[in-house]
Amino acid sequence: MNPIFLYSISIVLASLSLNSVAEVDEEVTVVGTRTERSINDLASTVNVISSDRIEEELTRDISDLVRFEPGVSVGGTGSRFGLSGFSIRGIGGNRVLTMVDGIRIPAEYSFGGFMDARRDFVDIDSLSRAEIARGPVSSVWGSDALGGVVSFTTKSPQDFLQDSERSYVSAKAGYSSVDASTLGTLTLAGGNETVSGMLIYTRRDGEETENAGGNSDLGPGRESPDEQDIETNNILAKLSWAPSEGHKLTISVDHFESETNTNIGSDAGTSVFGTRINSRNTDDEKDRTRYSLSYHFDGEFPLASQVRASIYHQESESIQLLTESRTPPPFIANQTRTRLSTFAQEIDGITIQATKQLEIGETEHTIVYGMDYYETSVETLRNGGIVDSAGVAVPERLPFPTRGFPTTEVENLAFFLQDEISLLDGKLLLTPGVRFDDFEANPVGDAIYLDPRQGNPEPSPFDDSEVSAKLGALYRFTDSLSAFAVYSEGFRAPPFDDVNVGFTNFASGYTTLPNPDLESETSESWEVGLRLSGDYYSASLAAFTNDYEKFIESFSAVGFDPFRGLLLFQSINRGEVEIDGAELKIDADLEGIGLDNFSFRGAIAYAEGEDLENDTPLNSIEPLTAVFGLAYDAPSGKWGSNLVWTLVKNKDINDIDNPLIPGAPVNPRNIGRLPTAGYGILDLMAFYKFNEKFEINVAVYNLTDKEYIRWIDTGSIGLDSAQRFTQPGINGSITLRFTL
Known part of the structure; x- marks a missing residue:
């Protein structure tokens, strides 16, 4: 870890005054321990993004959501398939667990160049908050929480029915120049102490996201984005019934759908096995529907003082x-x-x-225990054909229809136990936790998957189990100063498409093999931190080291079949990866230095990673990133503004495995990653409340019209023009909200 960096942020922390007069608001989170806790009481690093912040920053999607969260990113620039999943501290994809109201978002799945199902299944306007747990937390949430957890909580009727209000109606409209998109959200809520309901509908229409590219030529040299038309709809409905004090039942329905039409001009004029591509047009649709029934109990009986239970069905x-x-x-x-x-x-x-709270001697215990059971069915199908100009079918070497893996049923049963132990009159908090997961995959080899022309073997069932542990400790030296340390474990069960992948491409001369002997990917994390808090500020510094083992490498070359003349590929467990880093966060009310109504926030994230088996840098690591914001809120509360400065260090050749050096010969089979320059961008956001019923939010992003490429997007460039993967220049957004 860079010692100069650690020294610098230590000086920043040490320079904070301990004098106090006006308390900084504490953020409450659930994702860290499955119970409501102040962030300052956690022996780990968690970030909370509230619905108020989502509105103030004019957040459109999951990429905007983490725009000002160093160490967390979302890729997808320049792709027909849209945004990818989250990356936390250099670990991304299906190794980051993503949930909505405690229910897992569908997994990512890709196959070849024409199938890439991603995880952008959430409309931001339906959220009351987003929580991000950094580092492995499988002892709490189980499989896939290898790199961290992103937990979305949707809005509820109680968010709108405040005090004695019995009804709520609001309409929101918006426009963003970056993709010529329009937004409309209608929110209805009503009820009383016993029965309440809510309906939120959001419609978005837009085009391709702008970039800093120039020409609109057809082919790989195209710099402008490929043309797109995008439409999304989202409905969230909830009905709650509280029959008596301490009991509440809630029925939730959540439906998201999206359609994207793309003219892939960047592919025009290219050649595949000697065939010229004249044009490519795509129509991509995705949807997710969730039904759930949840029960909340708050009271006292021998086994629990709080119960949370839910039953759910989700399809995508x-x-x-x-x-x-x-x-x-x-x-x-x-x-x-x-x-x-x-x-x-x-x-x-x-x-x-x-949850049960107990006092044993001079110690206080908050015991959390329970079970998770879920059954997942996954299926894929690929079909296709070729016709000539007369409409006559042209034979292909690939058999259709076909499946990349057999239809599979996956069962997971887990039991978890955690004890938050308060000692020394609350100065010391210990949090041991353990979770047992048992999982089983049962594939079905139907006539399509076992088509003799495909040559797939009979699929193999798979079962395994994992025990994940955690031990956290937090010590309060004073009311203003505390330190924490935590050891935590994570794992990801072998994916269905790696255990039983099946595909043969005779034209390209290769076949894939199943591997029922795959083992779960595992991680161990050590993190230490320091927190300072006063009436004018809060600050935290954390340093971590994460060790990952048995990473699964999909489609690894394992040999040659001399009888069929085919190369053999198989998913296998690889060696070790290590990621080290540090993060700093500061929030301050500047009234303490005479700047009334001004506030400051800052965050810095640094990480470095290494593939220990190959002794190479880890390309998933983001460059050193810092975000600084200065906000002003008028004493009247009618208006305010926020100026945010984002600084990102360059990614040079020494930090890249297989760098793509400009001007050097390119291996088309292993193109490499393009180094990126450092950059700084300024964003300005503001709001104005005409009255209690009408509010406007505006934002201007990239005020200096800076041209830059994010490191996370360079993995998709290939032989295309890098300009097509640049971020937008100066652009603006506006939203209007009217409340009855």
């Missing part, structure tokens, strides 16, 4: 259609090729969690 589907005009040798007549890929998941589950 990604449908991706490609229509391609192509001209094969001798380049006389055109053909039309189609590829239709689907990926569907269904999950049914039940969660029961109980």
Whole structure:
């Protein structure tokens, strides 16, 4: 770890005054321990993004959501498939658990160049908050919490029915120049202490996201983004019933759907196995629907003082259609090729969690225990064909329809136990926790998967179990100063598509093999931290080291089949990865230095990672990033503004595994990653409340019109023009909200 960096942020912390007069608000989180806790009482690092902050920053999507969260990122620039999942401290994809109201978001799945189902299934306007747990937390949440957890909580009727209000109606409209998108949200809520309900509907229409590119030429040299039309709809409905004090039942329905039409101009004029690609157009649809029934109990009986239980069903589907005009040798007549890929998941589950507070001698205990059970069904199908200009079918070497893996049922049963122990009159807080997960995958080899032309073997079932542990400690030296340390473990069960992947491409000369002997990926994390808090400020400093083992490498070359003349590929467990880093966060009310109504926030994230087996840098690590914000809120509360400065260090050749050096020869089979320059950008946000019923929010992003490429997006550049992956120049957003 960079010693100069650690020394510098230590000086910043030490320079904070301990004098006090006006308390900084404390943030409350659930994701760290499954119980409501102040962030200052956690022996770990958690960030909370409130709905107020979402509104003030004019957040449109999950990428905007973490715009000002160093160490957390979302990629997807320049892709037809849209935004990818979250990356936390250099670990991303399905290694970060993402949930909505405690229910897992569908997993990512990709196959070849025409299928990439991603995890952008949430509309931001439906959220009351987002919580981000950094580092492994499988002792709390189980599989996939290898790199961290992103937990979304949707809005509820109680968020709108304050005090004696019995009804609430609001309409919100917005526009963003960055993608010419319009937004409309209607919110209805009503009820009383016994029965309450809510309905939120959001519609978004937009186009491709702007960049700093120049030409709109067809082909890989294209700098402008590929043209897109995007439409999304989201409905969230809830009905709550509180039959008596301490008891509440809530029925929730959440439906999200999105359709994106793309003209992939950057592919026009390219060649695949000697065939010229004239044009490619895609129609990609995805949807997610969730039904859940939750029960909350708050009271006292021998086994629990609080119970949280839910039963749920969720289904999702990604449908991706490609229509391609192509001209094969001798380049006389055109053909039309189609590829239709689907990926569907269904999950049914039940969660029961109980909390009991006890006093044993001079110690206080908050015991959390319970079980999670969920059953997931996953299925994929690929179909396609080629017709000539006369509409006559052209034979293909690939058999259709086909599956990349057999339809699979996955069962997971888990039991967890955690004890928050308060000692020494509350000065010392110990939090041991343990979780046992048992999982089993049962594939079904149907006629499509076992088509003799495909050559797939009979799929193999898979079962395994994991025990994940955690031990955290927090010590309060004074009311203003505390320190924490935590050891935690994480794991990810082998994915269904790695255990039983099945695909043979005779044209390219390779086949894939299943591997029922795969082991779970595991991680161990050590983190220490220091927190300072006063009436004018709060600050935290954390340093961590994470060790990851048995990472699964998909489609690794394992040999050659001389009988069929095919290369053999298989998913296998690889060696070790280590990630070290440090993070600093400061929030301050500047009234203490005479700047009334001004506030400051700052955050810095630094990490370095290494593949210990190959002794190479880890390309998933983001560069050193800092975010500083200065806000002003008028004494009247009618208006305010926030200026945010984001600074990102360059990513140079020495920090990259297989760097792409400009001007050097390029291996088309292993292109490498382009180094990125450092950059700084300024964003300005403001609001004005005309009255209690009408409010306007505006934002101007990238005030200096800076041209830059984010490191997370360089993995998608390939042989295309890097300009197409630049971020937008100066752009603006506006929203208007009217409340009855």
